[in-house]
Amino acid sequence: MLAKVTAKVIYGVVLVLVLALGQAVSAEPKQGQQTVKVALLYNSSGPMASIDDPAYKGAVLAAKLINVQGGIAVGPKHITLELIPTDTASNIAKASSAAVDEKNKEVVAAIGYGDSAFVMSAASLFINKGIPYITPGATLPTLFQTLGDRFFMVAYGDDAQGQAIADYTYQTLNTKKIAMWVDTSMAFTLTVSDSFKQRFTELGGTILYADLFTSGSSTPPDFSKLIERLKATEPKPEAIFIAAIDEEAALSVKLLRNGGIDIPIVSADGFDSPFVEKAETVKPIKNVYFATHSFRGETRSEVTAFISAYKKEYGSEPANAYAALGFDAVNILADAIKRAGQRNSDVPDVLDTSAISKALSETKDFKVVTGTISMRQNMTPGKSIAIVEIKDGKYTVVHTWRP
Missing domain, CATH: 3.40.50.2300 (Response regulator)
Structure with a gap:
């Protein structure tokens, strides 16, 4: 319970404060610094670009803010997130090939796509290797039945x-x-x-x-x-x-x-x-x-701080809620990595994808830009609309x- 409370403080209150300040503080290297890789799949052109490109930008922003704070503190280690981006240009065949790309072999998780067809094409190739997959925006409610218990949704179901x-x-x-x-x-x-x-x-x-x-x-x-x-x-x-x-x-x-x-x-x-x-x-x-x-037109601190940080980074407001969902996906993963590592804080193994998947499934009452996340049995977030x-x-x- 203490681990969960600590994680919520770090990725809730502190994140909001850093965002609200809008400061790009350069973090000094921490002792025991370790980098973990996360695959990031998206479409920056074609019909899916209006969904995926904002989500990509939100995800990149979240990782940057986490890293400038010194990363994810897990016991004696400080974890830096390295996103491995792949643009598949709204080509569903490229989504499958991206999932088996050589550069994605050492990732601890994958985040990608706002469309269910693209998720279906890519997610199983990660999940079959034991790697958890998070979709920022896909909403087909039957995805979990097809993909299994290492698949997670940030958005509600259709x-x-x-x-x-x-x-x-x-x-x-x-x-x-x-x-x-x-x-x-x-x-x-x-x-x-x-x-x-x-x-x-x-x-x-x-x-x-x-x-x-x-x-x-x-x-x-x-x-x-x-x-x-x-x-x-x-x-x-x-x-x-x-x-x-x-x-x-x-x-x-x-x-x-x-x-x-x-x-x-x-x-x-x-x-x-x-x-x-x-x-x-x-x-x-x-x-x-x-x-x-739950994002557009709201005045919660998580929302206003995110919009401020996004404008500072990209020079414009988020195009739609998918930017916030991409941002949330990275923060949910960071929270899970922290809780997974805290189970064995003396020598935390932050590359343990099984522990990360379990921690993701146990996410409860975690405040993000688009609401409060509590993963249900079908790994959809029970959150407000x-x-x-x-x-x-x-x-x-x-x-x-x-x-």
Whole structure:
């Protein structure tokens, strides 16, 4: 218990203080300094870049801040984190080859990707070698069943965020009849829409219909027929749920609002994107709500300190919550390395991947930028979900949903 409390102090209070000060303090070398390597997989170009590049930057920032403090103190040792980055450029075949790359042979953990398909391609190759794998942003709730007990999620599952926005739509917006638009090209959009539909109907709501579209090609989806049906439907939908990400999310908002349709638009964290905020609408965007990570629009010390440090490092605010998730992933791992080493603090073996995996699985009430992490049996974090409203170009947290 003492070890856990100490870890929380170091990677909670002290980290917040260092971030808040915004000081790049050069740490003097410590006696017994040791470096551990961590694989960092991401996509800096292609369709996954808007998710992975911010997460990569957040992860790099976290490791830098830990190291300038002198590293992770474990008994007589001070552990420096060395991230081994691999950019796979949104190519899923490269994700598999990156996992078996020669330079990743000596890593104690791997962190990577915000998309479940890329995680599936890479994670098992680490896990089969006994190396724990942490995904900052993938949210498919069945990943643990496939990958096993050395797989860990920093984000909630799609089932949880689908339930969260369904509860808010039915109970707070008092909306009982809705239409759905669902992108069929991604596991994320299919899973979150199924979860939303199940929860909304359980509460007593009615899904009038669900229209499908496909993204990912060079030609944007044709939403004109979907809008025609929405306008012609009787009884009139009181809201519309849209399962989409980035460009398609922004395009749907633009066409609905410019087409004179002002009913609430509800969605999941695919709408947590600057594309949506910058959608060119005749009137300022409002009446748009989405479930996302507890980060945007919040004033907790962990959040404000992170944003300050990120701006100092990169010259701009984080593009989205994935930057915070990448940051959190590294700090969760650092906390686990510390607790794993403290079990044998006289001669701590910080290269023991089994001990690190066990410590990750025991993470409890650990405060990070995107909430408070407690790993559940399926290695998803039981943490709160924010419901964010977009109004007049601003993001405001209007509700906090807890599982």
